[in-house]
Amino acid sequence: MKNESIKRRWYTIFNPSSGGGTKQNKIDRILSSLKQHQISYEFIVTQYTHHEEQLVQSAIDQGYLNFICIGGDGTIHHMINGIMKQKNVASDQITLAVIPIGTGNDWVKNYRIPKDPEKAIRLIHNNKIIYQDIGKISFLDDHKEVYFNNAAGIGFDAFVVKNISKYKKWGSLAYIIAALVSLKTYTPGKITYVSDTDKKTSRMFLIALGICKFSGAGMQLTDYKNHKKGYLDITFVKPISLSKVITQIFKLYNGKIATVEEAVCFHSKKFKADNNTSCYIQADGELVGRGNAQFNLIYNAVQFIIP
Template sequence: MSTSWFIIANPISGNRNFSKQWKEIQQLLNNKKIDFSFAFTKFSKHEIELVDTAIQQGFRNIISIGGDGTLHNVVNGIMMQRYAKTSDITIAVIPQGTGNDWIKTYNIPNNVKKAIEIIHKKNIILQDIGVLETDNSTVFFNNVAGLGYDGYIVNKLKTLKSFGSLAYILSGIAGLLFYKKTVFKIIFDDKILETNCLMTVFGICKFSGGGMQFTKNVNSTDGLLDVTIAKNLNILDLILNLPKLYSGKIVDHKKLETYKTKAIRVVPKTAKPFIQADGEVIGTGEVQVKIIEKAINFVVTN
């Protein structure tokens, strides 16, 4: 079993000068005497194939270089492969993306040198992983998923990536102006809720949408989904509470409800809203969400 790291790097992530960054990354890894092999992604979701091959070859330590989308695909590759227990595999992150929301939960800096220092120390946490089942796919997520307004924003982001971090604000404004709320039937534990809903969010970690916090008292290892149901919030509600979106205090708004559960089903009644996972659109319409406890090791700060 290899103790070496296998690096999966997305060279187009974050609109940065990757060739310059890659030289720096290699030098810093060598300085820390971190042994590694590497591959670059060449097409969408290529990470899944690269992870499968690396694990088959005996690698159990993987470094994701890119943004939340790259990490999302690495996680899906690990959860889908059949060569090793997922809890025997460790992921570390060198952030290069636009949003980089997952790293915020663990205070991992958006800085190459500091991220490699964290990898060198290899302090790990065995984190839960979520599962989204739609009509035609099963997708895993490591951060935050949801449907409704946030799915609309993520879909809009695809056309605004060139604006960098400003893209989140622009797509959020577009959502406020054009997204139409729909009635959701929400089923979990012994509850059935039917309500006009802006969005329903499922959290394992804290941050999404470039630093917004829609989940309450998140614990990434407690075996529970942190669910937020944003009911009939309107444009004025969101504008007046903009700072609370980033501080996390939005969850105390009277039009939001929060729950913890192991499984939940959401059935949109009047439309087929976009479903997003870790900032990636994965489908539309109905979704069943579950959690896999303590599924993958992640390298985090102390």
């Protein structure tokens, strides 16, 4: 009986560092609204980086299947890793809802989940769900595994993520500022990649791998208009000059990345990056490692609450 009660409750995780810090009165209003909508919940505050992953795994051990993320892209990322790495329950039996309070909020942009907490909570009450694919990165040298729900990248965008912490005070502008500064010191690397249909060795500026549409605080680095469920959207960008990046930067936001001369866009269910010892890799805006890696897609892996 206790287990059945837990299955109906929402395990709610709040990351207090999201959005540069969230005031207590905003959280009080969110919790009050959950009660008003008769949403039964357990409320937990993260204590340190990556704590979400452990909290989710512990909650699933207790019988929880429904989760609410109060945070941004990083909080969602860590919760997804908790869901995907646990072994007790099939991941497609688990539901995640998001009340966005982060700065970038790229994943919620894809589904037009409102930033207004009250409206986001109404979505939870309405309980409309979709199944979404989840990406998996397998690092081939140290056997580490990382999952992503939105987008991953090799090369320049991961280099930007490495440098972004000093610009966090600029909020949603942090990524573009860090990118412009990073252009001065970034050196394109050489990589051998293997996709479903191609194998190629080349110097590259970046490789973007997307499940959803936005990354880097609103950039569109993949050709999402031709998205195929069950496939990663991939953009391979050859070395490009600083002046051209600046003059073409609007194409990173308007969905026309495929028209950039140095960019090649394609789809693949899997993608392997070899000869990649020097390039950083990011997932959902989190720096996750460097080196040789295999990227796979897990079809319909998790349920999400959407409008």
